[in-house]
Amino acid sequence: MVVETRYLELDSKGENHIIDLTPRIMRELEKTKVTNGIMTVFVPGSTGAVTTLEYEPGLIRDLPSALERIAPKNIYYAHDETWHDGNGHSHVRASLIGPSLTIPFVDRKLLLGTWQQVVFLELDIRPRRRKIVLQIIGE
Amino acid sequence: MVVETRYLELDSKGENHIIDLTPRIMRELEKTKVTNGIMTVFVPGSTGAVTTLEYEPGLIRDLPSALERIAPKNIYYAHDETWHDGNGHSHVRASLIGPSLTIPFVDRKLLLGTWQQVVFLELDIRPRRRKIVLQIIGE
Amino acid sequence: MVVETRYLELDSKGENHIIDLTPRIMRELEKTKVTNGIMTVFVPGSTGAVTTLEYEPGLIRDLPSALERIAPKNIYYAHDETWHDGNGHSHVRASLIGPSLTIPFVDRKLLLGTWQQVVFLELDIRPRRRKIVLQIIGE
Numbered sequence: 100m101v102v103e104t105r106y107l108e109l110d111s112k113g114e115n116h117i118i119d120l121t122p123r124i125m126r127e128l129e130k131t132k133v134t135n136g137i138m139t140v141f142v143p144g145s146t147g148a149v150t151t152l153e154y155e156p157g158l159i160r161d162l163p164s165a166l167e168r169i170a171p172k173n174i175y176y177a178h179d180e181t182w183h184d185g186n187g188h189s190h191v192r193a194s195l196i197g198p199s200l201t202i203p204f205v206d207r208k209l210l211l212g213t214w215q216q217v218v219f220l221e222l223d224i225r226p227r228r229r230k231i232v233l234q235i236i237g238e
Numbered sequence: 239m240v241v242e243t244r245y246l247e248l249d250s251k252g253e254n255h256i257i258d259l260t261p262r263i264m265r266e267l268e269k270t271k272v273t274n275g276i277m278t279v280f281v282p283g284s285t286g287a288v289t290t291l292e293y294e295p296g297l298i299r300d301l302p303s304a305l306e307r308i309a310p311k312n313i314y315y316a317h318d319e320t321w322h323d324g325n326g327h328s329h330v331r332a333s334l335i336g337p338s339l340t341i342p343f344v345d346r347k348l349l350l351g352t353w354q355q356v357v358f359l360e361l362d363i364r365p366r367r368r369k370i371v372l373q374i375i376g377e
Numbered sequence: 378m379v380v381e382t383r384y385l386e387l388d389s390k391g392e393n394h395i396i397d398l399t400p401r402i403m404r405e406l407e408k409t410k411v412t413n414g415i416m417t418v419f420v421p422g423s424t425g426a427v428t429t430l431e432y433e434p435g436l437i438r439d440l441p442s443a444l445e446r447i448a449p450k451n452i453y454y455a456h457d458e459t460w461h462d463g464n465g466h467s468h469v470r471a472s473l474i475g476p477s478l479t480i481p482f483v484d485r486k487l488l489l490g491t492w493q494q495v496v497f498l499e500l501d502i503r504p505r506r507r508k509i510v511l512q513i514i515g516e
Contacts (some may be wrong), residue, residue, distance in 0.1 A: 100239035100378035102413045135241045139479050144490035145431040150333045153284040157316035165309045165330045170443045177435035191443045194428045201278050201340050201479050203373030210371050212283035232488050234481030239378035274380045289472045292423040296455035304448045304469045340417050340477050342512030349510050351422035
């Protein structure tokens, strides 16, 4: 049984940039000596999130539209009184989706559906450099 | 320390069918030789989700109502321009709730609350055969 | 490779009380003999949730406001026909955010962002005593 920690570095283009992490995650998993186990994909930071999505041009517009209904950009956020940085909605959206996703793998293959990709959501209002953690545990 | 992979096969009845997985998950856990650890319940697919819920006749209607506020069925989805299959809202809802749930167990018992069940949410617009992954890691 | 189970006891002050668990979680992790691995923070119960948030006075008001848009308190819930306890919205909110969060750690330090705290959300309509599970797996 081993634990292996790997990192993905990303440059997001700003708000609502959704990045397909799947090919890079798969490559990292293939480099390890772990055959069966789980991988936790974790976003350190409070304005980014991780989930799965069928990564196609329509849905990467539809998901931000739903987030705009839940936490609209142009309403009042008490967060602005603390930092005046205009990203209260980014924080709220990130907390609702969450920063962590745990995926099982068998024979060094993630058990994702055919049309299911692992995605990072940039929810902050400016481009950011992100370092995603992949914590792999298994045998 | 061991990893055990198990699967649950389900036939959903279509959109908003919420299925209580708890009894079947408990039986699978009892069949293993793992005493303490974690179980990751994972949905391969981008139109289903997993979470916990008090499984009673009211809430299995209330949860879909909340999803209808977040991602209404009868609005425009760019996803439809890609596939014309009318389930853009299903994908968005699935991404928001998420496909993965990790539950601790001790003495081969899941540490759920008394009124807390593990549920699969069918969010697609038609009945589906689903294969849920249970990845069990522990000692 | 070991599994260690620890518990945090909390007294919430009632609806929308958001509690920063980070310092207590860090102390529990430092007490273990596990260096690298993952920690699953789990809420047994169907009216509480766990996520991450920048813990500051603004956001702990903004997050409940978003939940009020998704699952307003003063609309009809079928749940009330079952129990008449007036917390249908609490259950729906808890299912959407979820009861489980898995965080990687390295050298006995959680890989959180600088402004990212682990928070418990009391979503029930009254003060509750809560027992949060920390399941730690690693080497």
